[in-house]
Amino acid sequence: MKTVPTFLTVLAIGFSASQIPGTSQAADPRDTLSIGLAIEPPGLDPTRGSSEAIGMVTYDNIYEGLMRLDEQGALTPLLAQNWHVSPDGLTYDFTLHDGVHFHDGTNLTCDSVKFSLLRAGAADSTNPHRAIFSQIADISCPDSLHVSIRLQHPYGSFLYQLAWNDAAILSPASVAQNISHPIGTGPFVFEEWRRGDHLTLNRNPDYWGARSALRSVTFRFMPDPLSASNALLAGELDAYPSFPSREILSRFSGNANLAVVRGSFPFKAILALNNARRPFSDFRVRQAIAQAVDRKALLQAVADGDGTLLQSHMAPDDPDYVALPDRYPYDPDHARALLKEAGVAPGTHLTLTFPPIGYARDSSELIAAYLEQVGLNVTLQPVEWPTWLGQVYGQGQFDMTVIAHTEPHDITIYDRTPVYFHYHSPVFHALAEQYEATADTTTRHQLSMEMQEQLAQDEPNVFLFAIPRETVMNRHLRGLWTNQPIAGCPVAGVFWAP
C-alpha cells in the first residue's frame, strides 16, 4: 500500500499544476482559431482529387480562383475584377486584379491563369473535372492582366465551374509541391501539416485584399464525434462545422460557451435505383417504390423531422430550387397495384446497398421495411466506403442504394454517361444541352426548373430529403460560414467578438 497508488497520483498532481486550458485569456482579443473537421484531406491539391476535405482547408484560404461562391452560394468575382462573355457564349474575357502575389513570391498574371486551366484539361490531368476544362479551345493573354478564354462549345456553367476548388489558379513555379506544401494567392499561408492530427495556416502578410483578423488557424482532424465533442467541451476546439452526429449534439445544449448553429448545404438524400436493371427499368416499378415509402416518417426517424422532403434533385438552398408538388405520395395500396401491373411477383428479391453513415443506415432499414410491406423481399447490404465507391458508384453494380449527393448545382449528372444509376432520357438530355449552351441567367433558371420537373416526373431515383447542416461553435465567434454552398470553410472573415 505504500508504493503503488502514489505513481498515478504524482503524475496527475504534477500535471494539474501546469495549465488549465481556456481560462488564461489575456485582455487582447484572440487572434487564433481551432476548427475540428471530420475528414482529413488526402493531399492539399484540389486539382488532384475531389475529396470535400481538401476544399474545407484550402478553399479561399490558401487557393483562390477567378470566381468564388459566397456563403449564400452566389457567384462573385475573386481574382477577376470583372468579366465579359461574348454573345455566342464561346469567349470569356477577364480582367485580373493588379498586385496579386502567390505565396512563393511570384506575381499572378494571365500566364498563371493560362497555365492552371490548360493543365486542368490536359490529357494526363487527374483533375476531377478534366472533361470540362478539356473543352477550352485556347487561352490568350492580350497583356499580363487580361485573360481571354475561348471554348470549343458554349458551356453555360463555365463561370460557375471557375468558382470550384479544382479551378484554383496556381503558381507554375510551385505546382508540383502543392499536394504537401500548397501555394496559392489566398489570405492564409500554409505553415505545417502533421498528418493524422492537425494543419496550421498563418495570416498572409502580403495579401492583396483585406487582411484577416486571425493570426493563425489550426484545422484538427477528429473523425470520432465523441472525442470531437470532448475537445469542444474542454475548449480545445473553437468550432466544428457539419457536426457528424445528431445524437451527441444534446451534449452542447445549455452550454454557456458553445452554440449549435443551423445552416444549409446542398444535401440531397436519394434512394438511387439501377435504371439499367429489371425491374427498375420499368417506370411503374420506380413509381411503386416511391409510393411504398413514407418519406415523412423517414425524415422523422433520421433527423427528427427537421428538414425538407425532396421531389427532385435540387436542395432548397439552391437559387434554382423550385418547390414541386409531391407527385408520388405515400400510398402502399397503389404501390402494390403498380407492382402487380408491372408483373413484379410478390416476394421478388432485391438488394439495398448502403454506405457506413448514419442517414444511409437509418433510411435503408426503414425503406427495406416499407418495401416488404408491399410484398418485395429486400436484403440489406452494408458496405464500406471504398466498396461503395468502387462497386456502386464506380461500376454501377447494385439494385438500390441510399446516398446523399452534396455537390452544389449538380442536376446535370443525370445527363452524364455513364452514371451509376444508368438514367437515360432524351427529353432530359435535350434540356441539359440547352442549359449548358447558354450563359443567360434567366434562361438557365427556366431550364433548370424544367429539368427538375422532368426528374420529378421520371423518378429515376426516389428523392428523399434535405437536412440542415449543424455547426457547433464558440458563442463569441463571428463570421464563420454556417452554410456550405461548396466544400469550403473560408476563415479570412472570422473574428472574435469581445
Next chain:
Amino acid sequence: MDKPAHRRLPGRRRFLGTMTGMDIFRIPVERLLLLIVASLVIFAAMNLLPGDPAAVMLGLDASPESLTALHHQLGLELSLPSRYAHWINAFLHGDLGRSYIYDVPVSRLIGERLQSSLPLILLAMLLSLGTGIPLGTMAAANRGTALDNGLMGVIQLFKSIPDFWLAMMMTFLFSLTLHWLPSSGFPGWGEGIAPALRALTLPAIALAIPQAAITARFMRSSLIETLSQDFIRTARAQGYSRGGVLWRIALPNALIPVLTLAGIQLPVLVTGTIIVESVFSLPGCGKLLLEAVNQRDIPVVQNLVMLIVTAVMILNVLMTALVRWLDPRLGTES
C-alpha cells in the same frame, strides 16, 4: 524441476548463447515461413477486398477517365502476382513505397506516427508492470487476508471494464470536469516534454489498466506458486526470515514468468493503440492503420502490418532469450 538450487542472480552465460545450435537453425526458418505467410495474408486481404483505392482518392465526383488515369499511375492494372512481387522486392530493399492517400513516403508517415505511438506503448508498459507487479506481490504476501480479497476484487473489476468505456469516463473526469489533462490530440515533442506527456497520460492509463490487472493476477499466482516450492522451504530452513525469502529469493524467481507475460502483452498493447488512439485522436500508428484500411491505402497497410509483425517477432526472440538467460533451467528443458 526436482532439485533446483535457489539463486538470486542470473548466471554468467552469454545472452544469446543460451540457445542451442538447433534453436538458432530452427528459429529463423520458422520465423521466415511465418513472415511469408503473414505477407501473403495481408496482401490477399488488402487486394481481394472489394473497393477501389482510386475511387476513394478521387471521390464522388470523379469522371471515368480520371479513374483510368489514376489506375495506371498507381500500377493497379498489373496482375496480382506481379504486384505482390513488386511489393516484397521493394520491402526487402527497405522501400516502403508511397501512400496512395497522402502521396508521401510510407516510411515518413510511420516515422512521424511512431513519435507518439512508441512513447505511448512504453508508458503503458511501464504503468502496467509498475502497478501490476507491486499489487500482485502485495496480494500474494497477504494471501487469504481481507487485503488480498479486496485487491483481487478491484483487479477483477478493472479486467472486466471495457477500456474504451474507461477512456470515456476518465476523459469526463480529468479533462471535462477537473481540466487536468487534455481530452485529445498530441502537440508533438517540439512543444516540450510536459505537454507531450500530458497528452499521452490518459491514453496510456486507458491502455495499461486491463494489462495491469492481468499482470497483477499473474504476479500473485506466480509468487504464490514459487512460495510453495521446495527451495523456499530449504531457504527458510537455512535461516532466512519470512520477508527475506519473499523479497530476495521468491520474488526474483516469480518475476521470470511475468516477464514472459510482458512479452505476450506487448503485441496486445500495439493492437490496443488502434482503438485508444482513435478515442483520444492521437496521431499514432494505430490510428494510421485504421484510417489506411478504411481508405484502402494499400502501401500503408501492407508495410505497416509487415513492420509490426517483424517487430513483434524480433521482440519475441529477444524476450525468449532474455528469459532463458535469466533462468537457465528453461534452456535445458527441450
